[in-house]
Amino acid sequence: MDSKYASYGKAKDKRNNFDTKAKRVKLSIDNKNNNPQKENKHVNGLDTEISHYKENPDDIKEMRKLLPVYAVRHRILEEIRKHDTMIIVGETGSGKTTQIPQILHEHRLEDTAAIAVTQPRRVAAITLALRVATEMSADIGSFVGYCVRFEDVTSPKTKVIYLTDGMLLREAIMDPLLMKYSIIVLDEAHERTVNTDVLFGIVKLAQKERKLRGSKLKVIVMSATMDVDTFRNYFDNCAVIYLEGRTYPVTIYHTKLKQEDYQYAVVCAIFQLHASTPADHDFLVFLTGQEEIETVMANIKQIAKESPGPQIRVCPLYAGLPANKQLVVWKPIPPGMRKIVLATNIAEASVTIPKIKCVIDTGVVKERSWCRVTGAERLHVVPCSQAACWQRAGRAGRTAPGAAYRLYTAADFAARPQHNTPEILRCPLAATLLMLIATGMDPGTFPLIDAPSPDSVQASLILLKELGAIENENNPKLKALGKKMTAFPIDPKYSRVIISAPEYGCLDEALSLVAVMSSENIFHTPLHKREEALKVKQKFVSPLGDHVTLLNVFKAFCKAPLKKQWCKENYLNHRNLSYASDIRAQLFAICQRLNMEVTSCGTDLDQLLKCLLSGLFTNCAWARGIVTSGTGRYVTASGSGASIHPASVLHLKRPPPPALLYTELLQTKRAYLVTVSAIQPHWLHQVAPDYARRCRANR
Numbered sequence: 001m002d003s004k005y006a007s008y009g010k011a012k013d014k015r016n017n018f019d020t021k022a023k024r025v026k027l028s029i030d031n032k033n034n035n036p037q038k039e040n041k042h043v044n045g046l047d048t049e050i051s052h053y054k055e056n057p058d059d060i061k062e063m064r065k066l067l068p069v070y071a072v073r074h075r076i077l078e079e080i081r082k083h084d085t086m087i088i089v090g091e092t093g094s095g096k097t098t099q100i101p102q103i104l105h106e107h108r109l110e111d112t113a114a115i116a117v118t119q120p121r122r123v124a125a126i127t128l129a130l131r132v133a134t135e136m137s138a139d140i141g142s143f144v145g146y147c148v149r150f151e152d153v154t155s156p157k158t159k160v161i162y163l164t165d166g167m168l169l170r171e172a173i174m175d176p177l178l179m180k181y182s183i184i185v186l187d188e189a190h191e192r193t194v195n196t197d198v199l200f201g202i203v204k205l206a207q208k209e210r211k212l213r214g215s216k217l218k219v220i221v222m223s224a225t226m227d228v229d230t231f232r233n234y235f236d237n238c239a240v241i242y243l244e245g246r247t248y249p250v251t252i253y254h255t256k257l258k259q260e261d262y263q264y265a266v267v268c269a270i271f272q273l274h275a276s277t278p279a280d281h282d283f284l285v286f287l288t289g290q291e292e293i294e295t296v297m298a299n300i301k302q303i304a305k306e307s308p309g310p311q312i313r314v315c316p317l318y319a320g321l322p323a324n325k326q327l328v329v330w331k332p333i334p335p336g337m338r339k340i341v342l343a344t345n346i347a348e349a350s351v352t353i354p355k356i357k358c359v360i361d362t363g364v365v366k367e368r369s370w371c372r373v374t375g376a377e378r379l380h381v382v383p384c385s386q387a388a389c390w391q392r393a394g395r396a397g398r399t400a401p402g403a404a405y406r407l408y409t410a411a412d413f414a415a416r417p418q419h420n421t422p423e424i425l426r427c428p429l430a431a432t433l434l435m436l437i438a439t440g441m442d443p444g445t446f447p448l449i450d451a452p453s454p455d456s457v458q459a460s461l462i463l464l465k466e467l468g469a470i471e472n473e474n475n476p477k478l479k480a481l482g483k484k485m486t487a488f489p490i491d492p493k494y495s496r497v498i499i500s501a502p503e504y505g506c507l508d509e510a511l512s513l514v515a516v517m518s519s520e521n522i523f524h525t526p527l528h529k530r531e532e533a534l535k536v537k538q539k540f541v542s543p544l545g546d547h548v549t550l551l552n553v554f555k556a557f558c559k560a561p562l563k564k565q566w567c568k569e570n571y572l573n574h575r576n577l578s579y580a581s582d583i584r585a586q587l588f589a590i591c592q593r594l595n596m597e598v599t600s601c602g603t604d605l606d607q608l609l610k611c612l613l614s615g616l617f618t619n620c621a622w623a624r625g626i627v628t629s630g631t632g633r634y635v636t637a638s639g640s641g642a643s644i645h646p647a648s649v650l651h652l653k654r655p656p657p658p659a660l661l662y663t664e665l666l667q668t669k670r671a672y673l674v675t676v677s678a679i680q681p682h683w684l685h686q687v688a689p690d691y692a693r694r695c696r697a698n699r
């Protein structure tokens, strides 16, 4: 292994305190209470089934008492009673998310309503609810529950609900005043996802309106790394509680040299630490996506065979994994083994994975951006903000002291922006605007912390008009089609595909395809059996491209009697296909509620591709000559050059199709069109004439 990756320059664990002029209520806690001896107390991970949870209730009680928040719970309660809106800033792991809702509930502050605690990510919402239910000796779904897309584990009795911000937004469509809740805790405010930013506005308006009606709504905004001044200004100079102290220290290390290839550096770092760290130190590694995770996982498994040190169990953790598979990460492993969790930024905030003592941070993230003129989106790998780096480091040191190994230099860290650019300033707004319009709100006057440029709003409204969701982008009105679109918990582009499907006689196929596309990679291509896996894949391949190939796999999966075995034989990912099957069932149920006729286009699959184009019309690319390597080169609607991704079934097709419909434009070292189908260039004019005209004028 290359020794240049071995050297970490030790840095001081110096937290950026995001100094703010805001008047704070300082709650100091006695850190000496946090007895490091407790480190060795037995703390199990959450099992996937709460009923199997073996943790000793007395241990849990003791653990709660060690948390900084617990020590000052009475003061916190006093402040929350005094103020309708407040900001709580406290170190990662201090107990904000698990303890504050419990404290509120123990004192029945929610009264006859409930407490909502929002999370940007589903895995956090689920694991937090499971943890809090365990701490409160409750069954999940009784007075503690969670609600995430495609899964609602609450009951009318539930008083503390952990839910994704997307789910609370969906509730706001039905009830903009959110009357079900008397307290809303907006957690991980620093993430600034579009959903959280919109929720801030919805909650602010609901609070104002409810005050007039004599029904109080308390709002608590929390984070370890938020830009306090910005939030305080937005929430009318509200009170700020600043919690001091953390449970366990985390030592930060940076590389001395810049790493040219972070994937290579990560594997080196893992094995260097593996050789020098006790077996009960589990690792959490931050990468950017499923493909990268699978590659690193294959490398680890290969190298582990010849490397000294404890046995290794590698666990992937990314958004596309079904929830029950994500939770495997929390399952305890046999003593003497080391768990290495390979995660995307979904494990960056809020989550506690017990026994993680070592975080390895690549310092990069896959970020979405878009071209306003054409609506085309792009995913690219970029350095993450300082706040994200601190959050990642904060995943160590939760149940014992820990360390974070950053695969970038201290100078690189110092040069990064403190906070994430709010998603609302860089992402398409069509889904958000549709939701606001459906809720009866005026996007022009809606209070946002950072308003997107009027051009962005206008461009998104035009897209919504072209999708058939609204009329008149200058004074938007929801159309019946737009209302139907909001019934589906998916992006409006995909709900448009489903709603168009009866017109193309292909709802059966469209439901399956959208379901597979809402899951994650269904192909399993182990590095050492690549050739064989690709050979087996051939039987599903359609000359029309990846979308029909996905459909072929899904159809065959549905027919297979022994699904797990069949997936293994065919190098397919059983869990992702099963997840797609669940999603399809839910989408189908919505179609039935909307009285949509389920017809099949049989072998006329051009109908399915045209239907797909009716929602994804911004994702077209046109052939621009053939470069010498023989790879087709394309230009997207926004003028970016890109090649077909090597994993596509059309990658080496000769001659390259004149036009393509793609699912994603991925920018790594090169730009790739991911999941593509061959289309006829004139289809765009047939299916989305307004967009085609606009697009031609721009090209």
Ligand SMILES: Nc1ncnc2c1ncn2[C@@H]1O[C@H](COP(=O)(O)OP(=O)(O)OP(=O)(O)O)[C@@H](O)[C@H]1O
Pocket: 043, 044, 045, 046, 067, 090, 091, 092, 093, 094, 095, 096, 097, 098, 099, 127, 131, 223, 224, 247, 349, 350, 351, 352, 353, 354, 394, 397, 398, 399
């Ligand atoms: N699933 C779990 N298993 C074991 N311990 C846990 C678990 N969840 C939480 N804890 C313990 O509770 C502590 C507080 O967690 P909590 O999520 O409330 O902190 P937080 O202040 O909200 O952190 P963050 O800002 O990182 O979200 C953790 O540091 C850990 O010690």
